[in-house]
Amino acid sequence: MGKRQFSPSPLTVRQAHHPELRRGTSAPSRLSVCVFRTPWGWMGVSETAKGIDAVVLPQASRQAVLSELGLPLAQRQKGRISPRLCEARAQLIDYLSGTRRSFDLPLDLSRGTGFRQKVWRTLLRIPYSRLRSYQWVAARVGGRQYARAVGNAVGANPMPIVIPCHRIVAHDMSLGGFSCGLPAKRKLLTLEGTLQTLRGKQS
Structure with a gap:
């Protein structure tokens, strides 16, 4: 009888191809x-x-x-x-203070995996006073099937405000989540004049 070949389970296959599990670069020293x-x-x-x-x-x-x-x-x-x-x-x-709408700073994204860096760069494309969904980001970093992984990457954003994760909302235009707390997200969206877009849809 021949040697039995290993057949990975569906879970193993998903893990092998999951972008969140791919190794990123090592974190540099903070100056x-x-x-x-x-x-x-x-x-x-x-x-x-x-x-x-x-x-x-x-x-x-x-x-x-x-x-x-x-x-x-x-x-x-x-x-x-x-x-x-x-x-x-x-x-x-x-x-x-409401006098600046964009940032011009050199950023070091290397604390994130390659996938997370791709998500963060996509967030940088969202302009002031505009809202986008997790699915919108996922479609630009590999496909809508990665919406959950995108959510994890957004939640791990190390530079909120500069990388505007507060401009990401749920697909149904509800507020969604925010790693720094929903009160902070509401305050930032109020500053940018977009919170009223979500009023009545925040559960």
């Missing part, structure tokens, strides 16, 4: 961070040698921002803030 006040609360940004790699949405305290960045609560900024972090801070404050 420095900037924690700062805005009219909405405390925010933070960090950078690597390649560019901005993380943004923390407004928090109640500086300590909360440091915690989100994975840094010790007692850590303090040492030395001068880099020009790139200064520019990121200025652009974020301008956005929250």
Whole structure:
């Protein structure tokens, strides 16, 4: 009797081809961070040698921002803030003040898998005051069958606001989810003038 051949189960096949399970590049070392006040609360940004790699949405305290960045609560900024972090801070404050609609910053996406980077680059194409669905993104990164994987990638976005995941809503135009909480998403959509599009459809 010949040697029995292994036949992978349907689950194994799906896993082998699932874009979320493909290996991404190794995460680079973080160079420095900037924690700062805005009219909405405390925010933070960090950078690597390649560019901005993380943004923390407004928090109640500086300590909360440091915690989100994975840094010790007692850590303090040492030395001068880099020009790139200064520019990121200025652009974020301008956005929250309603005087900026787009960002011009070098970004380091290498903490994500290849699939997640593709999703994040697609989110960057969504203009200010426009809404798109998870299915819209999925159709541009491999097919609508990847809508769930797209949802995971959107939820893992390391640079909210700059990479505008808040502009993604459910296919039925309900609010959908947001990793930073729905109150923050509503506030951002109100700033951009699109929340009224969803009113009456938010369950």
